[in-house]
Amino acid sequence: MPQNVLVRNNVRVFGNGAQPLLFAHGFGCDQNMWRFLTPAFEEEYRVVLFDYVGAGKSDLSCYSPERYGSLDGYAQDVLDICEALNLSDVIFVGHSVSGVIGMLASIRAPHRFDRLVLIGPSPRYLNDLPDYVGGFEREDIAGLLEMMEKNYMGWAHYLAPVVMGNPEKPGMSAELEQSFCSTDPVIARRFAEVTFYGDNRSDLPKVSAPSLILQCAQDLIAPVEVGHYLHRELTDSTLRLMEATGHCPHMSHPEETIREMKAYLSAAPRSNHR
Amino acid sequence: MDPLLDTAPCGFLSFSDDGSVIAVNTTLREWLGYASDTMQGHSIETLLPVGSRIFYQTHFFPLLKISGKVEEVYLSIRTADGGDLPVLVNAVRHERNGITVNDCVLMVVRQRNKFEDEILRTRQALSEHKVHIETLNQHLQQAMTETHHRVKNSLQVISALVDMQIGIGAETVPISELKRLSQHIRALAAIHDILTHQTKDGGEAEKISIQLTLENLQPLLQGMMAGRGLTFQVEDVAVPLRQATSLAILTNELVSNAIKHGRGDVGIVFTRQENQGRFEVWDEGEGFPVGFDPLLSANTGVELVETISRFDLQGEITYENRDQGGARIVVVFPLQHPDMH
Numbered sequence: 001m002p003q004n005v006l007v008r009n010n011v012r013v014f015g016n017g018a019q020p021l022l023f024a025h026g027f028g029c030d031q032n033m034w035r036f037l038t039p040a041f042e043e044e045y046r047v048v049l050f051d052y053v054g055a056g057k058s059d060l061s062c063y064s065p066e067r068y069g070s071l072d073g074y075a076q077d078v079l080d081i082c083e084a085l086n087l088s089d090v091i092f093v094g095h096s097v098s099g100v101i102g103m104l105a106s107i108r109a110p111h112r113f114d115r116l117v118l119i120g121p122s123p124r125y126l127n128d129l130p131d132y133v134g135g136f137e138r139e140d141i142a143g144l145l146e147m148m149e150k151n152y153m154g155w156a157h158y159l160a161p162v163v164m165g166n167p168e169k170p171g172m173s174a175e176l177e178q179s180f181c182s183t184d185p186v187i188a189r190r191f192a193e194v195t196f197y198g199d200n201r202s203d204l205p206k207v208s209a210p211s212l213i214l215q216c217a218q219d220l221i222a223p224v225e226v227g228h229y230l231h232r233e234l235t236d237s238t239l240r241l242m243e244a245t246g247h248c249p250h251m252s253h254p255e256e257t258i259r260e261m262k263a264y265l266s267a268a269p270r271s272n273h274r
Numbered sequence: 275m276d277p278l279l280d281t282a283p284c285g286f287l288s289f290s291d292d293g294s295v296i297a298v299n300t301t302l303r304e305w306l307g308y309a310s311d312t313m314q315g316h317s318i319e320t321l322l323p324v325g326s327r328i329f330y331q332t333h334f335f336p337l338l339k340i341s342g343k344v345e346e347v348y349l350s351i352r353t354a355d356g357g358d359l360p361v362l363v364n365a366v367r368h369e370r371n372g373i374t375v376n377d378c379v380l381m382v383v384r385q386r387n388k389f390e391d392e393i394l395r396t397r398q399a400l401s402e403h404k405v406h407i408e409t410l411n412q413h414l415q416q417a418m419t420e421t422h423h424r425v426k427n428s429l430q431v432i433s434a435l436v437d438m439q440i441g442i443g444a445e446t447v448p449i450s451e452l453k454r455l456s457q458h459i460r461a462l463a464a465i466h467d468i469l470t471h472q473t474k475d476g477g478e479a480e481k482i483s484i485q486l487t488l489e490n491l492q493p494l495l496q497g498m499m500a501g502r503g504l505t506f507q508v509e510d511v512a513v514p515l516r517q518a519t520s521l522a523i524l525t526n527e528l529v530s531n532a533i534k535h536g537r538g539d540v541g542i543v544f545t546r547q548e549n550q551g552r553f554e555v556w557d558e559g560e561g562f563p564v565g566f567d568p569l570l571s572a573n574t575g576v577e578l579v580e581t582i583s584r585f586d587l588q589g590e591i592t593y594e595n596r597d598q599g600g601a602r603i604v605v606v607f608p609l610q611h612p613d614m615h
Contacts, residue, residue, distance in 0.1 A: 143325020
């Protein structure tokens with residue numbers, strides 16, 4: 001079973017340190033997005049990378065629309081990996097929606113987590129005016145779904161059966177290896193819906209692990225209001241407003257991201273109470 | 275900018291990793307309706323409608339950064355007057371003058387876009403049809419299973435009737451008994467007729483109307499009357515198929531007994547009393563002799579009536595004489611509802 005999880009989620013472990021640094025990619029990508037950060041951490045930490053089921057080189061036949069119909073299913077992937085590798089004292093680094101996924105995992109298994117590093121997190125992407133600015137209206141998300149559909153067009157038809165749990169999936173992995181940021185369009189669409197229509201604001205007070213919120217300037221996906229909101233709602237959280245613009249500072253501004261992470265991880269001494 | 279590139283029949287745009295526009299060619303600037311030199315320094319995201327922005331951040335930029343290029347990505351671009359321009363984008367990353375730039379070539383795909391929209395709509399419709407057809411197919415398979423089940427039940431009834439005849443142990447079967455048997459088979463056929471109509475109209479086939487069942491038997495019964503009157507007084511109640519089948523055979527049997535042993539008109543009455551059904555067949559003849567005991571009258575007809583009333587219908591049967599003359603057989607039985615099983 002543990003072995004299966006490692007294959008299922010295409011888990012990679014490397015580095016010379018003892019404390020696990022578990023990187024979780026966001027919607028639309030896979031573990032490759034972390035390649036600009038990991039070299040800075042592999043001396044001191046045990047780096048763990050993985051792809052969520054449905055993304056990257058994960059085993060698509062393990063996908064089920066029920067399990068991954070909510071972020072809890074994705075959080076279960078994180079917990080499964082922690083269990084398979086017997087991880088504790090984990091520093092969880094999550095981009096975008098993975099920030100929430102990490103929070104959910106830490107709520108369910110607090111003993112496994114030391115701290116959370118949340119890059120461009122958002123507990124709810126849709127506006128809930130007047131009290132909450134998430135950044136998006138429902139029709140914006142419909143625009144995204146359409147955009148995805150158009151871009152998945154060429155190969156949508158033959159991948160569709162995978163979601164039904166086609167056990168054999170002949171020749172598919174080879175095909176997909178070439179296309180980073182691509183996955184079964186049906187899975188991608190469902191992940192988009194789960195991500196962008198979700199609302200996890202009520203989970204925030206349940207998070208006990210200390211967290212670092214890395215908030216980009218001009219992030220249109222997770223606007224600065226959301227960063228401040230999270231900072232208010234998460235106990236023991238640190239908010240850092242970055243110079244980096246956009247939504248992927250770990251890719252567009254890796255140096256600054258590394259600096260912020262290291263500053264946070266060294267300033268707050270590793271907690272041993274868990 | 276190279277003058278060839280500046281006015282080439284494709285859009286060209288270059289942006290830095292932090293998303294600011296470094297260069298735009300005249301072709302693209304004119305497509306978008308901006309005055310010259312107003313686009314430099316803009317964030318590329320401001321050129322994108324919200325859906326495209328998310329796609330840019332979650333797919334386009336990560337892919338470009340990791341692979342160094344993207345090909346044939348569909349995006350929607352916002353024009354100066356707020357319209358949307360559908361484009362296909364190819365992009366590559368370069369080092370230029372010491373900084374990393376992302377160069378993009380854009381082609382407008384309005385016509386192709388319409389065509390693709392059409393394909394997407396068609397595919398959507400197709401997948402809806404597929405779901406619909408699969409549902410229908412499931413229903414059909416279910417209906418087939420049920421149908422076979424019902425036919426089997428009817429065949430079992432027939433074989434039980436034949437077995438009763440065999441149980442008598444005689445070497446020969448009187449023609450009159452064969453006639454009775456044929457009458458019952460036709461009654462069962464009548465019920466299957468009703469079911470055919472009922473399922474054709476998309477109605478449920480679990481329950482069946484007593485009134486309809488008896489109405490369908492009427493021509494069959496009328497054929498046995500030899501000129502005598504047959505009256506119906508039937509309250510309409512929907513009952514499970516099994517009960518309707520039992521009632522049809524019972525009706526057949528009681529009416530043919532009334533014709534044989536009684537006189538005058540024959541009547542069929544069905545009323546509902548709360549959860550019980552009361553079924554009666556009367557005639558205008560002599561009535562039952564004093565001391566009539568159905569159990570002692572060794573007669574396949576009576577045996578069948580007893581079996582159906584007490585076992586199949588789980589009811590009580592009484593044989594009595596009417597005040598105005600003639601016999602009356604009354605079966606009172608619990609009305610079952612299929613959903614109570």
